[in-house]
Amino acid sequence: MSLLRVIKKITLIDFIKGFAVTLKAFFRKKVTIQYPEVKTPLSPRFRGKLALMKYDNGEERCIACKLCSAVCPAQAITIESEERDDGSRRATKFEIDAFKCIYCGFCEESCPVDSIVETNIFEYHMTANHQRIQTKEMLLATGDKYRQQTIDDKAKDSEYK
Amino acid sequence: MSDNKVNITIDNVLHSVDAGRILIEITDELGIYIPRFCYHKKLSIAANCRMCLVEVENSSNALPACATPVTDGMVIDTLSNSTKTAQQSTMEFLLINHPLDCPICDQGGECELQDLAYAYGKNNSRFDLQKLTKPNDDLGPLISTDMTRCIMCTRCTRFGSEVAGIQELGTMGRGETSNISTFIKQTVNHELSGNIIDLCPVGALNNKPYRYTDRTWEMDQIKSVSPHDCVGTNLYMHVKNNKIKRIVPMQNENINETWIADRDRFGFDGIYSEDRLTTPLIRTNGTLTNSTIEDSRRQLNAIISSLIQSNKTDKIAALISPSVSLNEQFIFSNYLSQLGIKNIDHRISQVDFSGDTLDPLFPHLNIELKTIGEMETIFVIGSDLRRETPLISHWVKKAADKGASIHFIDIALREYHFPITDYMISDTESLVENIGLVVKAAASIAKMDVPQHIQEQLNNLTEPTVTHNQIARLLFTKTNTLLLNGLVSRSHSDFSLIRSYINILASLTNSNLGELTSGANSVGAYITGCIPHRNLLGQSSEPGLNALEIASSHHDLLILYGLEIDDCLYDQLLNEALKGSKKVVVFNSFMESVINEHADIIIPINTAYESKGSFINLTGQVQNFNQELLMPNNYYSNEELLMDLVNERDLEIPNFNDFINDLESFIDQSIANRNYIKEFPVKASNSSPVVTTNTFNMYNIDPILRRSKPLQQTKESQSNT
Numbered sequence: 001m002s003l004l005r006v007i008k009k010i011t012l013i014d015f016i017k018g019f020a021v022t023l024k025a026f027f028r029k030k031v032t033i034q035y036p037e038v039k040t041p042l043s044p045r046f047r048g049k050l051a052l053m054k055y056d057n058g059e060e061r062c063i064a065c066k067l068c069s070a071v072c073p074a075q076a077i078t079i080e081s082e083e084r085d086d087g088s089r090r091a092t093k094f095e096i097d098a099f100k101c102i103y104c105g106f107c108e109e110s111c112p113v114d115s116i117v118e119t120n121i122f123e124y125h126m127t128a129n130h131q132r133i134q135t136k137e138m139l140l141a142t143g144d145k146y147r148q149q150t151i152d153d154k155a156k157d158s159e160y161k
Numbered sequence: 162m163s164d165n166k167v168n169i170t171i172d173n174v175l176h177s178v179d180a181g182r183i184l185i186e187i188t189d190e191l192g193i194y195i196p197r198f199c200y201h202k203k204l205s206i207a208a209n210c211r212m213c214l215v216e217v218e219n220s221s222n223a224l225p226a227c228a229t230p231v232t233d234g235m236v237i238d239t240l241s242n243s244t245k246t247a248q249q250s251t252m253e254f255l256l257i258n259h260p261l262d263c264p265i266c267d268q269g270g271e272c273e274l275q276d277l278a279y280a281y282g283k284n285n286s287r288f289d290l291q292k293l294t295k296p297n298d299d300l301g302p303l304i305s306t307d308m309t310r311c312i313m314c315t316r317c318t319r320f321g322s323e324v325a326g327i328q329e330l331g332t333m334g335r336g337e338t339s340n341i342s343t344f345i346k347q348t349v350n351h352e353l354s355g356n357i358i359d360l361c362p363v364g365a366l367n368n369k370p371y372r373y374t375d376r377t378w379e380m381d382q383i384k385s386v387s388p389h390d391c392v393g394t395n396l397y398m399h400v401k402n403n404k405i406k407r408i409v410p411m412q413n414e415n416i417n418e419t420w421i422a423d424r425d426r427f428g429f430d431g432i433y434s435e436d437r438l439t440t441p442l443i444r445t446n447g448t449l450t451n452s453t454i455e456d457s458r459r460q461l462n463a464i465i466s467s468l469i470q471s472n473k474t475d476k477i478a479a480l481i482s483p484s485v486s487l488n489e490q491f492i493f494s495n496y497l498s499q500l501g502i503k504n505i506d507h508r509i510s511q512v513d514f515s516g517d518t519l520d521p522l523f524p525h526l527n528i529e530l531k532t533i534g535e536m537e538t539i540f541v542i543g544s545d546l547r548r549e550t551p552l553i554s555h556w557v558k559k560a561a562d563k564g565a566s567i568h569f570i571d572i573a574l575r576e577y578h579f580p581i582t583d584y585m586i587s588d589t590e591s592l593v594e595n596i597g598l599v600v601k602a603a604a605s606i607a608k609m610d611v612p613q614h615i616q617e618q619l620n621n622l623t624e625p626t627v628t629h630n631q632i633a634r635l636l637f638t639k640t641n642t643l644l645l646n647g648l649v650s651r652s653h654s655d656f657s658l659i660r661s662y663i664n665i666l667a668s669l670t671n672s673n674l675g676e677l678t679s680g681a682n683s684v685g686a687y688i689t690g691c692i693p694h695r696n697l698l699g700q701s702s703e704p705g706l707n708a709l710e711i712a713s714s715h716h717d718l719l720i721l722y723g724l725e726i727d728d729c730l731y732d733q734l735l736n737e738a739l740k741g742s743k744k745v746v747v748f749n750s751f752m753e754s755v756i757n758e759h760a761d762i763i764i765p766i767n768t769a770y771e772s773k774g775s776f777i778n779l780t781g782q783v784q785n786f787n788q789e790l791l792m793p794n795n796y797y798s799n800e801e802l803l804m805d806l807v808n809e810r811d812l813e814i815p816n817f818n819d820f821i822n823d824l825e826s827f828i829d830q831s832i833a834n835r836n837y838i839k840e841f842p843v844k845a846s847n848s849s850p851v852v853t854t855n856t857f858n859m860y861n862i863d864p865i866l867r868r869s870k871p872l873q874q875t876k877e878s879q880s881n882t
Binding site: 063064065066067070080081082083088089112113 | 372
């Protein structure tokens with residue numbers, strides 16, 4: 001046995017075996033991409049930044065039923081509501097703490113009017129602590145901005161629901 | 162009583178139960194739940210929702226449990242397939258026209274229909290046609306309506322006809338066009354009408370001020386006691402973020418059953434009014450400026466010190482509201498008595514103090530409130546009962562419905578919704594004489610037992626009429642009789658004489674006697690010594706000035722605790738007193754223009770909704786509550802504030818816990834050994850300048866109610882302004 005070991009040591013055969021693995025990987029198809037120039041494809045089910053949607057006529061969908069805040073496991077959603085002048089139930093305050101949110105998607109599941117949705121946006125940042133609170137206006141703006149994308153995604157996923 | 166027992170089998174278990182009882186009552190007692198909408202234990206049986214259908218052996222159809230009396234050998238299966246099918250089909254019919262708007266419905270989360278649809282319904286609907294919608298009525302500022310949600314259980318209409326006594330809501334039309342509405346377009350005005358909010362099993366009738374604000378699962382429930390009348394109604398406050406969102410009744414069969422008055426339900430709104438006092442104010446150079454608690458306390462102390470040094474404690478006077486908690490009253494009255502100040506009173510709606518020496522240890526009702534419902538004769542003297550104490554009026558109505566003869570004597574005709582045997586209207590001056598005549602009639606029936614001095618007094622009166630005689634005779638012949646002395650007679654300028662008469666009448670006819678008091682804790686004020694002629698626990702003391710004397714004279718220092726000018730019956734006089742007094746120190750929860758004009762120091766205190774303590778109701782029941790968590794930020798608790806005042810002067814006041822330990826036995830003994838007043842007060846020669854008012858707005862009796870927006874929009878408030 002000791003002779004075999006001596007031979008192995010002299011010929012550096014283990015090294016060569018190891019480098020062969022490296023060399024194989026060198027020619028294999030790459031799995032990494034040049035982020036952010038290149039991006040991975042996203043599933044239509046991707047759960048990203050939260051947004052509030054509107055109807056086609058521009059009316060906000062949210063009726064402040066508070067089911068999302070009730071179901072939220074991280075208690076990230078705070079809602080206050082009152083009767084609007086036209087007699088409809090509306091949120092006066094709809095805030096999501098982005099640091100608390102765990103992107104579980106329960107809020108979207110529970111929403112009876114498809115108001116709160118998860119867009120496929122995951123690249124967003126904030127520069128100050130207080131910016132983690134996303135107000136109703138910010139959420140509606142997000143909804144407006146990614147409206148078409150979100151609608152298309154939900155449509156793609158709808159046949160599996 | 163074994164004859165009256167029958168054996169029935171429920172879900173394969175044999176039970177021996179009273180014959181003739183309704184099945185659903187028995188299953189409720191046994192803890193077997195049968196779904197129901199129209200059945201309510203406090204209301205009559207309608208059997209129109211058909212949700213409680215259960216399978217009964219040998220019956221061709223499933224039977225409604227709420228309308229089926231038990232019979233011997235009955236075999237009931239509440240879980241069988243036939244029961245299940247019957248209940249599922251009923252639910253399917255109920256849901257045909259019920260809108261699917263649970264997400265915006267305030268009842269969502271506490272909705273009986275929602276719960277039962279989940280537990281007993283099918284999970285799909287076969288109905289895909291147009292759903293029915295119904296118009297909404299405006300029922301006033303307290304109750305919101307969404308009649309499309311109504312499932313026609315008729316609990317609200319039955320409440321009107323059976324509990325309130327006036328059917329303000331009724332069922333109109335038939336079949337699918339039937340709906341619940343007021344008969345002529347009008348609002349719902351009964352003082353207990355808010356209870357239909359709790360009764361409604363769906364979201365058709367709901368709390369209007371609370372509409373669309375919060376969901377049930379977000380709120381915490383805190384036990385509380387109503388601070389608006391001497392009944393001591395038990396409440397639950399529903400609280401979110403340290404803010405009261407709504408108030409619902411807490412069941413207490415001895416006091417309020419499951420009902421509360423509208424002012425208990427909607428009154429709390431006042432504590433969030435814009436007038437709320439947040440910082441202490443001190444008058445410097447003629448204007449009130451913001452200050453700190455410490456500064457205002459120091460200033461108050463300086464004023465008191467200088468007056469004590471110059472031996473002018475008799476120039477200090479204090480008025481305390483009858484609605485503050487026992488703890489505050491205890492510290493406040495002891496603080497003043499330790500300083501040697503005798504002029505303290507809480508009886509701001511009483512004019513005649515000539516009977517102070519005859520005062521009982523505290524005014525009370527010597528029976529439990531629920532026993533009022535079992536009385537055979539009730540004689541109500543000088544009381545706007547429905548407005549003063551809506552729940553006592555409810556108990557009197559219960560007695561009336563059972564056939565009791567109810568007699569009223571009052572200075573104005575007021576509307577009651579139960580059968581009244583006699584209603585004597587006398588003018589303010591002859592009220593006392595009319596009561597005297599009833600006593601005279603009673604004395605002539607009693608003959609021998611009447612002491613000489615009473616007989617002499619009665620001989621001055623004219624002969625009693627038929628009505629007087631009838632009341633006296635009924636009080637004599639019936640065993641369970643009750644005399645209720647109301648707030649109208651308490652504010653009468655001959656109150657002491659009226660009270661003596663009533664006491665004599667009670668002792669002659671062996672009746673129970675109840676004295677209504679204003680405020681939530683007048684009994685506590687008597688016991689803690691917030692009256693000029695008594696100290697703690699009824700020890701008599703050298704009398705100081707009473708409320709009327711305090712209001713009609715000028716002082717070097719006038720302290721007001723928790724009360725406003727409008728609370729006082731003689732507001733004009735008190736206004737003059739504020740103007741004339743050298744220094745005015747006010748402990749208040751709200752800003753009031755008159756007080757702001759004259760006060761030198763204003764110290765904010767918490768309202769009863771935000772403090773800790775107890776109220777003693779008119780039956781002598783001590784009820785604790787603890788709501789200090791609702792205190793606005795940076796507030797001292799009222800107890801802390803008062804204790805700081807005490808400690809600053811190094812005063813030794815009695816231990817509150819010792820007092821509480823003695824309290825119960827003190828109350829029990831005083832009620833058990835009640836001595837009826839047999840003497841007549843010595844009336845001062847100069848007649849008092851105040852006239853009893855007969856208009857009374859039940860939503861204007863304390864600072865909180867006065868600021869409650871929903872209550873101020875009611876017809877009651879609008880018509881009385």
